[in-house]
Amino acid sequence: MALTGIEIFKLLPKTNCGDCGVPTCLAFAMNLAAGKAELTACPHVSEEAKEKLSEASAPPILPVTIGAGDNALKIGGETVMFRHEKRFENACGIALLISDTMADAEVDARLEKVKNLVYERVGLTLSANLVALKAESGDAAKFAALAGKVKSGSEANIILMSEKTDVLAAGVKACADKKPLLYAATKDNADDVAALAKENDCPVAAKAAGLEELAALTEKLTAAGLKNIVIDSESRTIRQALEDQIIIRSSALNKKFRPLGYPTIVFPGEMTDNPMKEALIASMFIAKYAGIIVLSDFQGESLFPLLVARLNIYTDPQRPLATTEGIYEINNPDENSPLLVTSNFSLTYFIVSGEIENSKVPSYLYVKDTEGLSVMTSWAAGKFSADIIGPAIKKSGIADKIKHQKLIIPGYIAAESGGLEEELPGWEIMVGPREGAHIPGYLKGWKA
Amino acid sequence: MAFEIPKTAYSGKIREMALGKGDKAVTVGGETAYPFYLFEGEMPNLPKIAMEVYDMPPEEWPEAAMEPFTGVTDDPVAWAQKCIKDYGAEMICLQLLSTDPNGLDRPADEAAQVVKKVADAIDVPLIVWGTANHDKDTDVLRAVAEIVQDKSLILGPLEEGDYKKIGAAAIGYKHTVVASTPIDINLAKQLNILLGNLGVPDNLLAIDPTVSCIGYGIEYCYSVMERMRMAALTQQDDKLQFPIICNIAKEAWKTKEAKISEAEDPKMGDAKKRGILLEAMSAIVLLLAGGDVLIMRHPEAIKLVREMIADLTAK
Secondary structure, three states, X not given: XXXXXXXXXXXXXXOOOOOOOOOOHHXXXXXXXXXXXXHHHOOOOOHHHHHHHHHHHOOOOOOXXXXXXXXXXXXXXXXXXXXXXXXXXXXXXXXXXEEOOOOHHHHHHHHXXXXXXXXXXXXXXXXXOEEEEEOOOOOHHHHHHHHHHHHHHOOOEXXXXXXXXXXXXXXXXXXXXXXOEEEEEOOOOHHXXXXXXXXHOOOEEEEOOOHHHHHHHHHHHHHOOOOOEEEEOOOOOHHHHHHHHHHHHHHHHHOXXXXXXXXXXXXXXXXXXOHHHHHHHHHHHHHOOOOEEEEOOOOHHHHHHHHHHHHHHOOOOOOOOEOOOEEEEEOOOOOOOOEXXXXXXXXXXXXXXXXXXXXXXXXXXXXXXXXXXXXXHHHHOOOOOHHHHHHHHHHHOHHHOOOOOEEEEOHHHHHHHHHHHHHOOOOEEEEOOOOHHHHHHHHHOOOO | OOOOOOOOOOOOOOOOXXXXXXXXXXXXXXXXXXXXXXXXXXXXXXXEEEEEEEOOOOOOXXXXXXXXXXXXXXXXXXXXXXXXXXXXXXXXXXXXXXXXXXXXXXXXXXXXXXXXXXXXXXXXXXXXXXXXXXHHHHHHHHHHHHHOHXXXXXXXXXXXXXXXXXXXXXXXXXXXXXXXXXXXXXXXHHHHHHHHHHOOOHHHEEEEOOOOOXXXXXXXXXXXXXXXXXXXXXXXXXXXXXXXEEEOHHXXXXXXXXXXXOOXXXXXXXXXXXXXXXXXXXXXHXXXXXOOEEEEXXXXXXXXXXXXXXXXXXX
């Protein structure tokens, strides 16, 4: 069972060399105990210690990398059942299914979708960047041609899907340096697929009916020397699939049951024929523990909400998302348009900018960097007061864009209006509404 | 290694609560495990969906949200009846938008008469929702409580600033109240205690944790709801063992992501389907965190979520 940080520390070199990336051996030991680091990060640890520690120090759910280079997908490495207990670590992959029986034009269209359906939000880029290539033709050459096409024509990471080892081998050969995920090793082909994964240094998916068989299969794969494993319990009813996700994570985290300590892969498209419902099932798997979600198609109307839901669920509860400081132009403002100021907590920004848009009143919104805190919190912390807002407004360059000198501040910081009039001589400070929902009414009545 | 299914050690249970009166009354709550963790415990009553009706014609709704209610949006009675007859609503939520002091500011008595008309015209449980303006909600919901005496309404939101007077009226006429707090487990617990001290019986109290839509902070209410369920079920915190009501529809449909047309931003895809999915996906996420009653709008979103609830609880 797991060792404590102190127990681990005793086995480390205690040189505090820092080569592992943290300054002291003790800190490294604590990270190991918390499942936040891997022992391989320490180049100096003795063989004996390695043996003792490897079992205890591996994270309860192993991290797995699919693909190579900067855009590789990292999944797994999860340490909690509930995001508020710490955070969810590595956002799940969302893959688009492409079959080798599809016409070239359809394949091209799908690769285009993976490339183009990319969204900007709070300064982050949301994209799927993962394809699942499915061998349905039975023809190894055809499958290899598809894999080769994706390798040369797309940046996306790849999952290769076939249970026939020769077909899978042909696929790997065509895109081996993309380090694709091999889906899947089963009880019938495990030795061959394990060899293929080992030879090409690729991650491999284990697929078996039910959790016991699945555990037996992953033990077989680890015995063959594989570590980069993704698991599929083959449940294709919604209730059982959800329960499996929960049980898998709970076994790994709460029981330290190694054979299920891997990220999962799920196929909502095999649970319904309705694309809308498929999207809902996918959203369930975002919240409840999938490592990779393979979708039968990508459409903007469903992929966008899924990517945002993923961003939300995987946001670190201890580190609020922040929006970039600056002037935001909403509804094409001109020199007579109102100017509002708010904090840069991303939620505040979304709500305020959304309500300004709803008002249809052309406006400028100046977002002040408040270290990601909301209006009230940042004000209480002294990060959103007159002596900070005033100089920021002066520096922002907004004065060149508007003819008037009127600034609308959030109702909750009304107390700053006097201070702001001192900081901004000649300006009229107007106290806006407290709640975002009242912004449209306020702006409609605003006069320059 | 031998595999055994790990089980959470539960010590508490969510209170069961009857909503409404007569044949169409519904029961919610009663869970003895986390939402849909049916291998660990029971969910004797499936989550329910209340369909939204507004007491004035909505403005600025996207076309997709208006279309299912064409012809009835200026008549809350007809609207509610349509929801029940055409869309199989098992509950109705009447949103008293017209009473907003920043809007039409309809007087309390007038608003209450509308509630009465709707209540008299339907037999499913009726949630009546104010505008979260303390003074106005006090007037309006007290008038509603009195004028619609014998219907076992569900009244909300009751907030720290107005719970006493509305709560007292609700106690007097045996209505259920919804305690509303801004995304905070401690504030929620405190308000539940205050309402208990006031005399609201445990079986007439539900929690509104303040929910938001995907992209607008759903992760906050998601985690607050998960923490509530954790405290209620594993730490025997009986002040949090109440059913949770999620007023999600208006949060989803007011977002710009639900409104923007495909022509404006082709990458966002079909606007109608996107709006439906934003609402339905938000609902699914909230169900997984512990929602017992969802207040929803679009019939297709509701149909999808109902199917999901059935699938998640299939034998």
